[in-house]
Amino acid sequence: MNKIIVTILFVVCAFSFAQNYKYPFRNPDLPVEQRIENLLGLLTVDEKIGMMMDNSKAVPRLEISAYGWWNEALHGVARAGTATVFPQAIGLAATWDVPEHLKTFEMISDEARAKYNKSFDEASKTGRYEGLTFWTPNINIFRDPRWGRGQETYGEDPYLTSVLGVAAVKGLQGNDPKYFKTHACAKHFAVHSGPEWNRHSYNAEISKRDLYETYLPAFKALVLEGNVREVMCAYNAFDGQPCCANNTLLNEILRGKWKYNGMVVSDCWALADFYQEKYHGTHPDEKTTAADALKHSTDLECGDTYNNLNKSLASGLITEKDLDISMRRILKGWFELGMLDPKSAVHWNNIPYSTVDSKEHKEQALKMAQRSIVLMKNEKNVLPLDKNIKKIAVVGPNADDGIMQLGNYNGTPSSTVTILSGIKTKFPNAEIIYEKGSEVADPSSRTSLYQNFVSQKNGEKGMKVEFFNNNEFKEKPVNTSVNKTGITYNSFGGTQLAPGVARENTSARISGVFKSSYSGEVIFSASTSDIYTLLIDGKEIATRKGPDARHPSEFPVKMEKGKEYLVELRHSQKGKYVSIGFEVYRKDPVNFNSVKEKVKDAEVIVFVGGLSPSLEGEEMLVNAEGFKGGDKTSIELPKVQRQLLAELRKTGKPVVFVLCTGSALGLQQDEKNYDALLNAWYGGQSSGTAVADVLAGDYNPSGKLPVTFYKNLEQLDNALSKTSKHQGFENYDMKGRTYRYMTEDPLYAFGHGLSYSKFTFGNAKSSKNSISPNENITITIPVTNTSERDGEEVVQVYVKRNNDPLAPVKTLRAFEKVLIKAKETKDIQLKISEESFKFYDEKADDLVSKPGDYTVFYGGTSKNSDLKSTQLKVK
Structure with missing residues (x-):
């Protein structure tokens, strides 16, 4: 009898509690499917469509906030203020350490939840880079070292990629039986790994064997083992169909064979490539594109083509039932993350903001940087260095570059230790001679003069930057600041130029008073994606009429020592993306003899060189020999660095090459010019400390290569399949490529890594x-x-x-x-x-x-x- 009374009381209380919710979908105690159906029935067609794009529109009458689905956490929470920055993904892969990889992503998701909790508390909505849905990890196969985005991957092997990818997903999504901590996203599905310059039009054609044995295993693992909640379809086409409307990939394999029930999200503005003749050009217009993508189970669009779904409905290309199929998956995401539930119902909401950039997370960033370092060569046991060494020469363009260490898709650390700083701290009793020696790829030596700027007459150091949400400098600027470090702004990958600045139709006015420190030519370099004008004292020095001039340009101006000049750069956006770079410097030929003379008495020379994320990355505007569109056309070390290494070798002193890179390089011709080779990748905020720890022997290196280091480009291209209509980098066949199909001996093998x-x-x-x-x-x-x-x-x-x-x-x-x-x-x-x-x-x-x-x-x-x-x- 007592049991019956207790049961009745429980039902009554539960019913009473449920009545407090205006709509059943708000009741966290109801089954998720029931909540989805209730909300789906309440939404109008227009409201559904408004929720099917990355900038999900609010539904005020149902008290549903606007939400930005787009967020990034490749190796730390990105583009959202201060965050712990771990080594770039390729460096994380080099650790070959699954438990620590999982732990790292648990920390990343803690910071992600903490940031979400704070932003939602303050604004009751979340915009781009503020949400819980992270488009990470990138599990494409790094099949060719020329791909600039290969740094974002876990390397060339399907199994290593699968294991680390699953760990990343589990770390991001958490282990709560009811609520996911965040969403992870497996990208880019599928058969996607460059080139960057033609990714919007490229059609990948490969054998079924390569598809199933190389390109799909990691995606399958993340879906079936990791329960990844989102999958992003790629820009390129596969077998003639764009990936975001590809029947084989999405319907037959992902939804069919693997029974995937999560969301598919498009890569950003990938659907716009469907109907543009200069890209895929496979569809006649926006409404046909939207309908086809939807029917092929692309649920959420990053972009705005889905604004045309109303037209697709009116034309009979789709029905509201088609919308509902995708909406059910989208709404499930809202409920899985607890975004429509009371804050107290989701224990992840208790993660405090103090977890961001915490001591524990900083220690993990250092640990992962240490574990990522690969000792590739150590002749005569040059390393570790003697702790009592008296004089160390540190040379190279990457030695004192903290920005380089962060890689791409990065966050902003509270502090960064450069390799030069790390060495100085580790060897306090040694004399440290530092010479930059050269730029990463520029054959000339640059001395930056940006420090000669003040924002206005008698103003503070730096240049004044004003952004407008129109492309004609009208009305008041929406953001004004003084940039003290250097002018580099871009919206590639969706990065916001500054708080409050729109994605399209912007303009920028950058100005300052420049005081020349010498008489002679001062070089002004403007690198922009659209229309710009450079003026000095009101006189037009350079102009570009449109986005056709996409490469940096140098403008030498004769100036007098001590004289002040008013400098102004005006940029007006016309295209999809914004890229604004502005530098001022003195340019001189690299004086190799001078560098050699300054370091000749050192006991050891530590050369810190390699590449930079300013040269390799996603669809970039780069004008340097050996690089194109973010990719490499050569895998050699840039020529100026090869020359510098050769000159350093002539000193007769031991040379330790600390290589910073996101990809493999063909170093065969340089091997004779160094005794030890230490691969530090783009090691994150603590890379300098980690490198110094290894150099001093305080950390015993344990990293292994996740990619093959070919001897040279010829060794790779000569081994590639000749059956494809595409050649070289554009050939997706696996024959002759990576350690799995290579029959020759490379310079350094996949899995290679020495220890003390x-x-x-x-x-x-x-x-x-x-x-x-x-x-x-x-x-x-x-x-x-x-x-x-x-x-x-x-x-x-x-x-x-x-x-x-x-x-x-x-x-x-x-x-x-x-x-x-x-x-x-x-x-x-x-x-x-x-x-x-x-x-x-x-x-x-x-x-x-x-x-x-x-x-x-x-x-x-x-x-x-x-x-x-x-x-x-x-x-």
Whole structure:
């Protein structure tokens, strides 16, 4: 009887509680599907369409706020104020450390929730870069080192990418059974990895085998293992259909074979490429584009083509039921994240803002920077350096560049330690001689004169920057500031130029008083995407009439020492994106002899060079030899750096090359000019400390390469398949590409990485020598640290299908990073899953278990001569 009374009271209370909600969709205790159907029935067609774009419109009558779906967190929360900046994704991949990778993304999502909580509390709405939906990670395969966005990926291997991608998703989305901490997004689906310059028109054509064995496994893992809640379709076309309306990719594979029930979001303004003849030109107009994308299950558009869905409805191209299919997935996202629930119902809302840039997160940024560093070469044990060293020369364009360390799609750290600063701190008793030596790619030496600017007569240091939300400098500026560090603004990737500034139809007026520090030519360099005019003392020095002039231009102006000049740059936006760069500098030929003379007495020369995210990245405007549109046309080190390295070698002193890069370089011709090679990638806010720790031996390097370092570009291109109509970089065939299909020895192999410890591998034992299809096995590998120093090794297992000429040479199938103490032997057990023996089958049109003989390779690298092997039969 008491149980009946309790039950009745519970039902009455629950019913009473539910009555407090104006609409059932507001009741967090109801099943999500029921809430979705209620809200769907309340929305008008116009309201639905308004919620199907990244800038989701508010529905005031239902008390639904506006929401910006677009947010970024590639290696830390990006574009949203202060945040912890971890190493760029390619550097995170080089750690080969899944537990720490997961921990890193748990911290990133903590900062993301904290920022969301603060912004929503203050404004009761969220705009771009303020929401909970993060378009991360980028799990495209870095198939060619020329791709500028390869730095955003986890490298060239499908398995490594899958494992790290799943960890990133789990770290972002959390483990709460009811509410996701944030949404993650698997991008860019699929067969997408450059070139940047033609991504809006390129049509990728590959074999089904390459599709299923190389380009799809990571996406499949994130969908089936990671439960990723969003998938972003790519700009390019695949087999003649744009990816955001691709039947094979979206309907047959993603929604069909994988039963994916989450959201598909378009890449930004990708749908606009459908109906523009200069791009894909596959569709006649906006309404046809919108209808086709919707029917192919692109739910949410980043862009504004879906504004035409009303026209699609009126023309009979779609029905409201088609809208509802996508709306159900979109609304599910709102409920999954708790965005329509009381704040107290979602425990993630309790994450305080103090977690942002916290001490613990800073320590993790340093740890990941340390673990990402790859010691690629160490002849004569030049490293680690003697702690009592008296004189160190630090040379190179990246030595004191904190911006370079942040990579692309980055946040803003509260502080950054450059490599030069890290070395100075680590060796306080040594004399540090610093010489920049050269620019990254410019054959001339530049001395910046920006510090000679004041915002106005007797004003503060820097230039005055005024932004207008029109392209004619009308009315009052919407944002005014004094830029003390340098003029670099761009909206590529959707970056906001400044608070309050619109995405389109803007103008900027940048002005200041320049006082020349010498008599002679002063170089003014304007790099903009649209119309601009450069004036000095009211006289027009340079102008560009439109976006046809897309490259930086230099304008030498004769000036007198001590004289003041009024400088003004006016920029007017006409195109989709804004790019404004303005520099002033003195330009002189690089004096290699002078640099050599200044450093000749040092005990060691640390050369810090490589590339820069200002040269490689997403659809960039770059004018430098060896670079095009954000990609590389050459994989060599820029010529001026090669020359500088050669001159430094002539000193006879040991040279340590600290390489900062987001991609592999062909360094064969430079190998003779350095004794040690340390790859620091774009290591994030603490890169300088991490590099110094490794140089001093306070941290024992443990990173491994997630990409192949080819000897030169010829080695790559000569090995590529000749069957594709596309050649070189534009060829998506895998034959001859990456360690999986390469038959020659590269300069440095995938999985390569040295340590200050020495490891040997004993003979492995397998739990079985013969297995049935769909059966796992365990392999036990004894690893000994033969040195006097504790160290970490990454134990790697590769599988080769014998007697199959189309199969990869070998493929990574398991790995683990382990700490092994000095003189210790550890038995490392690794599971080789049933997926390791699946290959493409034409009849099944999918991956299936293949019987036959297999070779299992194991070691600390993918290099053939350093691997051991055992045989296995699949029945």
